[in-house]
Amino acid sequence: MKTASMFFVALLCLSPLAAHSEVSTRVSCFRSLDGKNINFEFRTYFDTVTKWGGAGVRYSKSKKAIPLVYRNTEDEVMTEEGPHQFTTTWVEVSDGVVTGEYEMATQGARVNSMHYRNYKSGKQYSFDQDITMEATPETGCRW
Numbered sequence: 001m002k003t004a005s006m007f008f009v010a011l012l013c014l015s016p017l018a019a020h021s022e023v024s025t026r027v028s029c030f031r032s033l034d035g036k037n038i039n040f041e042f043r044t045y046f047d048t049v050t051k052w053g054g055a056g057v058r059y060s061k062s063k064k065a066i067p068l069v070y071r072n073t074e075d076e077v078m079t080e081e082g083p084h085q086f087t088t089t090w091v092e093v094s095d096g097v098v099t100g101e102y103e104m105a106t107q108g109a110r111v112n113s114m115h116y117r118n119y120k121s122g123k124q125y126s127f128d129q130d131i132t133m134e135a136t137p138e139t140g141c142r143w
Contacts, residue, residue: 022047023045025045025137027136027137028043029041031128032126034126038127040058040141041141042056042104054069057092066094069091070089071090073087073089084107087105089103090102102114114127
């Protein structure tokens with residue numbers, strides 16, 4: 001009986017699991033529009049099986065990513081025949097404290113605007129997506 005149990009455990013460990021889910025990762029690079037040298041990498045993650053998503057930012061001068069929590073998405077019809085614009089808000093959580101928010105407006109794959117607001121200082125920053133920079137989940141943005 002003990003041999004059968006060990007065989008079953010070994011079989012479970014060696015065989016692929018049937019409920020495999022694929023997490024997709026998207027990396028976008030952003031540069032400040034305010035004349036400041038502020039660059040960051042914006043990563044989104046989505047699991048198609050569980051319908052879970054997440055995000056994070058990593059500034060070019062930092063090794064540590066800041067987690068973001070999804071707040072909401074607003075759908076806006078720009079023109080009757082044109083594509084919808086989706087404005088998504090992500091809340092920044094740094095060291096367990098909500099410190100700011102990122103608001104990104106998109107139409108399809110195009111990012112029309114990205115804004116950050118720091119809750120403590122009230123300062124707001126605008127960013128433009130750097131579409132010339134190649135970024136992959138493995139390498140991220142190469143500043």
